[in-house]
Amino acid sequence: MSDAVLPLLIALPLLAATLPLLAGLWFENAGWPVAMTTSLLVSALAGWLTWTVSPWGTTGSQRLVHDLAGYPAPYGIELVGDGLSAIFALLIAVVAVAVLVYGRTTGPQTDAFYSGYLLLTGGLLGMALTGDLFNLFVFLEIVGLVSYALIASNDDGQAAYGALKYLFLGTTGASLYLIGVGYAFVATGTLNMRDMAIELAAVGYTDPLVQAAFGFVLVGFMLKIAIFPLHTWQPDAYTHAPDTVTAYIAALVSTTAAYALIRIAYGVFTVQFFAANPLITDAVLLVASVSIVVGSLLALLQTDIKRVFAYSSVAQFGMILAAIALQSETALFGAVIHLVGHGLMKAALFTGAGVLNSAYGARTVADYAGLAKRAPITSGMMAITGLALVGIPPSVGTLGKWFIALGAV
Amino acid sequence: MTESLFAVVTTRHAYVLFVLLSAIGLYMMIANEHLVKKIIGLNMFQTGVFLFFIASAYRVGGSAPIVEAGNGPYVSPLPHVIVLTAIVVGVSLTAVGLALSIRLYSEYGTLRADALREVIGDE
Numbered sequence: 001m002s003d004a005v006l007p008l009l010i011a012l013p014l015l016a017a018t019l020p021l022l023a024g025l026w027f028e029n030a031g032w033p034v035a036m037t038t039s040l041l042v043s044a045l046a047g048w049l050t051w052t053v054s055p056w057g058t059t060g061s062q063r064l065v066h067d068l069a070g071y072p073a074p075y076g077i078e079l080v081g082d083g084l085s086a087i088f089a090l091l092i093a094v095v096a097v098a099v100l101v102y103g104r105t106t107g108p109q110t111d112a113f114y115s116g117y118l119l120l121t122g123g124l125l126g127m128a129l130t131g132d133l134f135n136l137f138v139f140l141e142i143v144g145l146v147s148y149a150l151i152a153s154n155d156d157g158q159a160a161y162g163a164l165k166y167l168f169l170g171t172t173g174a175s176l177y178l179i180g181v182g183y184a185f186v187a188t189g190t191l192n193m194r195d196m197a198i199e200l201a202a203v204g205y206t207d208p209l210v211q212a213a214f215g216f217v218l219v220g221f222m223l224k225i226a227i228f229p230l231h232t233w234q235p236d237a238y239t240h241a242p243d244t245v246t247a248y249i250a251a252l253v254s255t256t257a258a259y260a261l262i263r264i265a266y267g268v269f270t271v272q273f274f275a276a277n278p279l280i281t282d283a284v285l286l287v288a289s290v291s292i293v294v295g296s297l298l299a300l301l302q303t304d305i306k307r308v309f310a311y312s313s314v315a316q317f318g319m320i321l322a323a324i325a326l327q328s329e330t331a332l333f334g335a336v337i338h339l340v341g342h343g344l345m346k347a348a349l350f351t352g353a354g355v356l357n358s359a360y361g362a363r364t365v366a367d368y369a370g371l372a373k374r375a376p377i378t379s380g381m382m383a384i385t386g387l388a389l390v391g392i393p394p395s396v397g398t399l400g401k402w403f404i405a406l407g408a409v
Numbered sequence: 410m411t412e413s414l415f416a417v418v419t420t421r422h423a424y425v426l427f428v429l430l431s432a433i434g435l436y437m438m439i440a441n442e443h444l445v446k447k448i449i450g451l452n453m454f455q456t457g458v459f460l461f462f463i464a465s466a467y468r469v470g471g472s473a474p475i476v477e478a479g480n481g482p483y484v485s486p487l488p489h490v491i492v493l494t495a496i497v498v499g500v501s502l503t504a505v506g507l508a509l510s511i512r513l514y515s516e517y518g519t520l521r522a523d524a525l526r527e528v529i530g531d532e
Contacts, residue, residue, distance in 0.1 A: 134494075141502070145501055160509050160516065172438070175454060180429075182461055
């Protein structure tokens with residue numbers, strides 16, 4: 001019975017997404033209460049899920065599985081709640097509530113915005129909980145579509161341009177992922193993640209079809225995560241989106257894509273794939289390292305504060321990609337901690353930047369000079385979060401980077 | 410070498426077409442400066458991917474997958490379902506892309522990406 005929480009977590013925000021528009025026909029400003037109630041409910045469900053699958057919960061660190069429409073696993077679509085997916089579901093729910101609190105005063109106050117917000121939450125939760133490769137593509141595209149629309153909801157042409165650029169690159173990424181899934185499907189005849197892991201081992205990890213499948217999936221996700229040579233959509237999209245949307249998207253969209261890559265790399269292709277293909281592993285490590293260095297350098301060169309944070313994301317996700325290719329348990333543990341920590345820190349930084357922008361019109365690094373006198377609390381919090389992002393102990397940034405570095409040596 | 414190439418073209422032509430369609434679509438999306446043509450290129454790229462899935466479902470002598478006693482073999486129904494879903498996704502993407510293009514046109518009066526870059530001062 002307890003596995004009913006999995007479809008509920010996805011269906012609740014998706015169904016509630018229709019309510020702000022419907023209620024808008026009769027009431028004014030109905031969007032925020034609906035979105036807040038739903039997000040709180042989702043948080044409670046996600047918290048309960050995390051507790052249940054944790055070692056102290058009722059199932060004792062077992063995975064929860066729900067077969068959609070009652071079709072059993074390799075044939076139907078299954079939703080999976082295990083330790084990893086529950087953490088990300090909880091992260092999504094908590095950030096959704098936190099950003100909504102901020103959006104109460106700042107955000108676009110239209111009903112359509114809150115509908116989009118709930119759709120995005122539902123799509124992200126779907127990506128976190130699905131156990132089926134094609135179902136993941138569908139949720140990936142739901143998240144993509146709603147992100148484009150939300151980014152363009154700012155009232156200037158540049159936002160539309162940024163969103164269109166993101167649309168071209170994001171769709172190409174998702175289609176490349178679909179080609180990868182197609183190759184893996186032709187090789188194994190299944191789409192269920194667990195089942196495919198078994199079948200792929202039977203086909204052999206050095207089979208060219210399997211290697212090509214992984215290559216397409218990897219490049220597709222690199223576009224979605226914004227790893228260095230494929231990051232060009234990210235600064236434009238983040239800079240011109242409304243502040244509320246930037247905080248939400250920067251915290252969660254790339255993070256969930258990176259989570260999906262971890263799940264596919266280790267849950268489907270498994271660590272033996274990396275061991276059997278040293279060339280692929282080295283290439284991923286190289287790209288990830290370049291992304292860390294170049295992302296940081298580009299962040300240094302920017303003057304707009306939102307662009308600085310956007311390029312910093314490129315560097316941080318390079319670190320996470322490197323941790324994936326290191327094939328070490330310690331590094332992977334660090335990657336998960338850093339993903340969660342980075343999501344929370346980026347949400348805090350972008351909301352801080354939004355507050356300073358709406359209160360004092362400060363958008364560039366030069367504008368920030370002397371702001372600490374006028375807004376001591378906001379600036380202080382941003383400074384602390386910035387230090388945590390750099391990795392000054394004792395912060396979550398240190399912890400993640402420490403374990404990634406420990407896994408690398 | 411030429412013999413094997415010949416065999417690929419004659420027996421695997423659907424896959425050759427998939428590579429061609431996808432590559433041409435992708436190139437069109439990157440190289441063409443017109444926003445609507447970029448969207449058409451994107452559609453072509455996706456259509457190529459759909460063709461790949463449909464081709465992978467085919468079996469020699471297979472009939473439509475409506476199960477009756479002793480009527481096999483059937484073509485695989487799963488890729489068809491996947492393509493149906495992916496088409497829906499593709500259509501909504503096209504709609505969003507075109508809507509954004511309309512907004513850009515009403516704002517800047519052009520649909521050319523190079524002109525837009527000049528006006529906006531990208532990078």
